[in-house]
Amino acid sequence: MARIFQESRVVAWGECDPAGIIFYPTYYHWMDAAAGSLLARCGWPAQRMRDEHLAMPLVDSQCAFVSSPTFGDTCEVRVSVARLGRSSFGLQYEFFLQGQDKLLARGSESRVWCRYQAGPGSPLRSLPMPAELRAALGEAPPA
Known part of the structure; x- marks a missing residue:
């Protein structure tokens, strides 16, 4: 289970x-x-990402809308790892009205683990996701 x-x-x-x-x-x-x-x-806050010139650009995103919360409602965002590749990963999202089992929306994203070649603003190059990140996300590194 994810x-x-x-x-x-x-x-x-x-x-x-x-x-x-x-x-x-x-x-x-x-x-x-x-x-x-x-x-x-998982150990990669924004400052570390900037310091190490890392990025996780979005390459695909989808969202299906089921029900609409209104102003002031508290919503629960649940995210799980759907897929871990060498350098790409997929995330799945579910949105619920907090304290209820009422589904509001489902979404997904595909992202790529990258480093700026010469610092922020320069071209990105994908690289393998670190083993520590894989472990923190709940998956063992590939053999």
Whole structure:
């Protein structure tokens, strides 16, 4: 079973559309933020990523909307590792109304572990994910 990481988000006024329900890009913002939080919990916070010129660019993203939370609702973001390749990895997301089993949305992302060739702003080159990161994500390194 995949290891699940969780965090909570409160739907802010600026994250709602005129109808007072969550504006769909908010889920994409929350997925991106959860990916960063996940890496930080695994030992790769933003400062380390910058210091080591590392990045995890997004190469694919999807989201299916099921139900809409409204302004002030607290939502639970659940993220799990769907796939670990040599340098690419897939994340799966589920969004629930906190304290309920009400599914709000499902999403996914594909990302690539990279290093800037000559510092931030220069071209990226993929590289194998570190064994320590793989272990922190709950998977053994490939044989």
